[in-house]
Amino acid sequence: MKINILVVGKAGDGLDFFSETLCHLITKNGLYAFNYRDYQSLITGGTNFNIISIDKEKVFTYDKPFDIAILFDSEHLEFLKDVKKEGIVICDTEIEKFIDKNFRIFSLPINEIIKKYNLPKIVKNTIFLGALAKILGLNFNKDFFKKNVRENEIAFNEGYKLSKFIFKIPKTKKKIFYFNGNAAIAFALRLAKIHAYYAYPMTPSTRLLYELAKTEVFTYQFENEIAVINAALGTSFAGKKVAIGTSGGGFDLMTEALSFAGMAELPIVIYVAMRYGPSTGTPTYSSQADLKCLINAGHGEFARIVLSFDANTIFKQVIDAVKIAYKYRVPVILCSDKNFVESGFSFDEKEIKEAEKYAKKYLEEENRKKKNVEKGLVKTYPFNYPFSPLPQLGKEIFKINSYEHDEFGFERDDTEILIKMSERRKKRIEEMKKIVKEGYKVYGNKNSKVVLIAYGSVANSLIQFVKSNNKYKLISLNYLYPFPSLPIKKDDEVYVINDSITCQLAELIEKEVKVKRKITRLDGRLWNLKDIQEKLK
Amino acid sequence: MEFKRYSRKIKMKEEKIMEEIGSKEKNTWCPGCPNFSLLFAFKKAIAELINEKKIEKEKIAIVTGIGCHGKIHNYLNLSSINALHGRVLPILYGIKIANPSLKAIGFAGDADAYNEGIEHLIHAARYNFDITYIVHNNQTLALTTGQPTATSQKGISTKVLKESVKENPLNPIKLMLSLNTSFIARGFALEIEHLKDIFKQAILHKGFSFVEVLQPCIIHNDTREFIRKKIYKIDPGNFEDAWKKAEEWDYGYENNNKKIPIGIFYVSRQETFEEKYMK
Numbered sequence: 001m002k003i004n005i006l007v008v009g010k011a012g013d014g015l016d017f018f019s020e021t022l023c024h025l026i027t028k029n030g031l032y033a034f035n036y037r038d039y040q041s042l043i044t045g046g047t048n049f050n051i052i053s054i055d056k057e058k059v060f061t062y063d064k065p066f067d068i069a070i071l072f073d074s075e076h077l078e079f080l081k082d083v084k085k086e087g088i089v090i091c092d093t094e095i096e097k098f099i100d101k102n103f104r105i106f107s108l109p110i111n112e113i114i115k116k117y118n119l120p121k122i123v124k125n126t127i128f129l130g131a132l133a134k135i136l137g138l139n140f141n142k143d144f145f146k147k148n149v150r151e152n153e154i155a156f157n158e159g160y161k162l163s164k165f166i167f168k169i170p171k172t173k174k175k176i177f178y179f180n181g182n183a184a185i186a187f188a189l190r191l192a193k194i195h196a197y198y199a200y201p202m203t204p205s206t207r208l209l210y211e212l213a214k215t216e217v218f219t220y221q222f223e224n225e226i227a228v229i230n231a232a233l234g235t236s237f238a239g240k241k242v243a244i245g246t247s248g249g250g251f252d253l254m255t256e257a258l259s260f261a262g263m264a265e266l267p268i269v270i271y272v273a274m275r276y277g278p279s280t281g282t283p284t285y286s287s288q289a290d291l292k293c294l295i296n297a298g299h300g301e302f303a304r305i306v307l308s309f310d311a312n313t314i315f316k317q318v319i320d321a322v323k324i325a326y327k328y329r330v331p332v333i334l335c336s337d338k339n340f341v342e343s344g345f346s347f348d349e350k351e352i353k354e355a356e357k358y359a360k361k362y363l364e365e366e367n368r369k370k371k372n373v374e375k376g377l378v379k380t381y382p383f384n385y386p387f388s389p390l391p392q393l394g395k396e397i398f399k400i401n402s403y404e405h406d407e408f409g410f411e412r413d414d415t416e417i418l419i420k421m422s423e424r425r426k427k428r429i430e431e432m433k434k435i436v437k438e439g440y441k442v443y444g445n446k447n448s449k450v451v452l453i454a455y456g457s458v459a460n461s462l463i464q465f466v467k468s469n470n471k472y473k474l475i476s477l478n479y480l481y482p483f484p485s486l487p488i489k490k491d492d493e494v495y496v497i498n499d500s501i502t503c504q505l506a507e508l509i510e511k512e513v514k515v516k517r518k519i520t521r522l523d524g525r526l527w528n529l530k531d532i533q534e535k536l537k
Numbered sequence: 538m539e540f541k542r543y544s545r546k547i548k549m550k551e552e553k554i555m556e557e558i559g560s561k562e563k564n565t566w567c568p569g570c571p572n573f574s575l576l577f578a579f580k581k582a583i584a585e586l587i588n589e590k591k592i593e594k595e596k597i598a599i600v601t602g603i604g605c606h607g608k609i610h611n612y613l614n615l616s617s618i619n620a621l622h623g624r625v626l627p628i629l630y631g632i633k634i635a636n637p638s639l640k641a642i643g644f645a646g647d648a649d650a651y652n653e654g655i656e657h658l659i660h661a662a663r664y665n666f667d668i669t670y671i672v673h674n675n676q677t678l679a680l681t682t683g684q685p686t687a688t689s690q691k692g693i694s695t696k697v698l699k700e701s702v703k704e705n706p707l708n709p710i711k712l713m714l715s716l717n718t719s720f721i722a723r724g725f726a727l728e729i730e731h732l733k734d735i736f737k738q739a740i741l742h743k744g745f746s747f748v749e750v751l752q753p754c755i756i757h758n759d760t761r762e763f764i765r766k767k768i769y770k771i772d773p774g775n776f777e778d779a780w781k782k783a784e785e786w787d788y789g790y791e792n793n794n795k796k797i798p799i800g801i802f803y804v805s806r807q808e809t810f811e812e813k814y815m816k
Binding site: 195196198218220222223224226227228229230231232233234235236237238239240242256257260264393394395396397398399400401402403405409410411 | 560594596598600607608610615617618619620621624627628629630631632633634635656814815
């Protein structure tokens with residue numbers, strides 16, 4: 001049934017509101033939505049577009065050509081080349097004359113409507129939304145709009161009135177929830193009961209700060225990334241769970257403190273949403289080229305975990321990031337990319353319930369351990385065991401050190417302690433391998449000899465691809481460091497698909513198995529179904 | 538008679554607490570280093586505050602930076618974290634967000650506070666967390682063998698330059714005043730009783746308390762005699778008075794007419810970070 005909708009205009013037109021509202025409307029009608037957001041680093045003007053896919057099952061990327069296009073202006077007519085010949089184009093009456101008459105055109109007198117009801121110009125997006133809702137045959141609930149209700153309702157109804165029913169979408173009674181990638185991470189971090197989240201704004205991670213700022217989690221934007229990570233280590237020292245978020249450049253600034261966390265055995269969850277290129281790069285486009293940086297960042301040798309996820313494993317992996325960090329007192333890097341975290345996905349009620357159940361189980365276990373510590377059944381200090389729990393600051397006196405130290409946290413530089421502590425860190429590094437249990441998830445034809453390997457947004461797109469291509473088995477990675485051992489046989493044909501110039505992911509895999517093809521992507525854009533089909537031909 | 542016995546009893550109790558809050562670690566500061574006096578004044582301040590039931594030992598969280606001052610981590614039997622160079626303040630923020638009931642006290646060197654981590658100092662004054670920040674200012678990077686810092690006096694010769702230092706030193710008291718910091722003080726490590734009183738007031742003050750301690754390095758920048766001769770004690774005044782007093786000394790040693798005010802320059806009760814955001 002899949003329907004692909006393109007909406008294109010300028011920054012400031014409200015495309016994001018349009019797309020997110022549409023996706024919420026789709027999921028409220030018992031259908032699944034996917035939303036890809038393509039935008040530039042500017043506040044008004046330029047070219048922004050979203051692509052929304054609708055399906056009766058979970059959807060992870062979009063397909064071309066588009067069934068419907070919504071044009072906000074006449075400056076983006078070239079986008080119509082990707083619309084189906086008999087496709088629908090929704091636009092303002094004033095630009096209808098520029099559009100090829102072969103399309104089914106729905107033009108709306110935007111300015112007339114705005115004048116008639118004395119509406120702000122921005123509601124153009126809601127007028128289009130009303131028109132599109134009718135074309136798709138979506139039911140609309142009266143309490144749908146939460147903000148500027150009067151203006152939005154008038155605009156929506158006007159658009160709806162002037163449009164026609166075209167698609168007969170089989171609506172269902174299923175309870176489906178739409179989340180932006182960052183919002184889904186926020187949801188899982190809340191389930192894991194973090195106390196605080198600190199960040200300095202950096203695209204594409206910033207929205208996680210917005211999402212958590214609305215909640216019970218204490219959020220703050222400190223003066224820079226160095227302050228952010230050190231503040232988080234202070235919070236961990238004082239016994240509360242904390243996460244921080246950034247992208248490549250911000251992560252670079254954090255690396256000295258990452259090494260400190262490794263030395264001092266202080267837990268922390270660092271969310272890194274990768275973006276395109278070295279240096280400032282291109283903030284609003286994607287890549288997966290920081291993988292080696294995340295695995296190797298920070299001087300010295302210390303235990304760490306680099307975790308990844310796809311749109312099916314996101315909740316569990318985010319909860320596990322918090323769980324592992326605080327259970328083993330290690331830094332955990334939660335690695336994703338722009339094409340994932342700024343895209344939108346739909347989740348079944350069952351998935352939400354499962355995540356809640358999983359978090360509940362984890363929190364019960366954590367509370368049990370805390371009680372044992374309080375009762376004195378578990379020794380916290382001195383730190384004799386590789387994973388001794390942290391004592392409670394305010395109740396016990398203990399010491400944490402960035403300098404080499406003994407089990408009491410006192411500064412030391414004698415041979416005996418240096419060897420002992422180096423061995424302790426070695427043991428902790430080795431133990432990390434045991435933590436990686438479900439290191440990957442397999443999709444597609446499980447018996448296939450042609451194996452695709454990917455993570456993050458690339459894995460999402462491939463999940464969609466292998467649904468309709470029985471030739472392939474897909475391994476979507478949950479852990480990137482320590483790297484899990486993969487279910488690959490000697491005669492399997494291995495294709496690694498990775499958004500990096502050098503195919504960094506393949507380098508990790510090649511240590512174990514032969515990689516037949518390295519498929520890379522250099523333009524920062526999302527893999528749609530057509531792209532994958534062409535590359536794998 | 539009664540009073541004498543009572544005060545002796547208090548003194549004994551304080552001495553006992555001082556012993557308790559000191560560790561058994563071997564002290565590696567140079568013999569005669571003013572850091573010993575600073576440590577003594579701090580332990581005495583804490584012991585008195587504990588004895589006066591104004592703070593609890595377990596509720597104290599110390600953060601130290603890197604350099605000679607940072608060794609204080611080893612010498613205190615209090616919860617502490619010996620953090621990265623320059624990053625004492627952010628760790629203090631994080632501690633207070635996790636548990637506002639803790640007494641969070643930071644120690645930093647002049648290079649920590651005014652070089653590597655000066656951005657945090659400026660923002661800490663704005664945030665106004667209820668924390669105390671003690672800067673051991675010896676106007677040199679002592680532990681790394683005497684390189685210049687932001688407060689090194691003009692004309693000092695170091696190994697990092699062919700010529701002597703030609704920059705004017707930063708005046709941290711003026712900097713903190715310009716930021717309307719809620720508590721600003723300067724002490725001298727060898728004026729132990731006076732310094733102890735400053736520490737006590739700084740720790741009890743609600744808001745960001747900035748205490749700079751002149752703590753000459755006897756190896757690389759021995760300014761003890763000059764400071765001892767030029768210091769005079771002040772009481773907190775209004776902002777204009779504080780600014781004038783802050784301008785009296787420019788952290789230089791070339792002119793004999795100089796006077797060095799020590800004491801609390803300025804105190805103002807402002808809404809703390811905890812009051813602003815964590816009600």
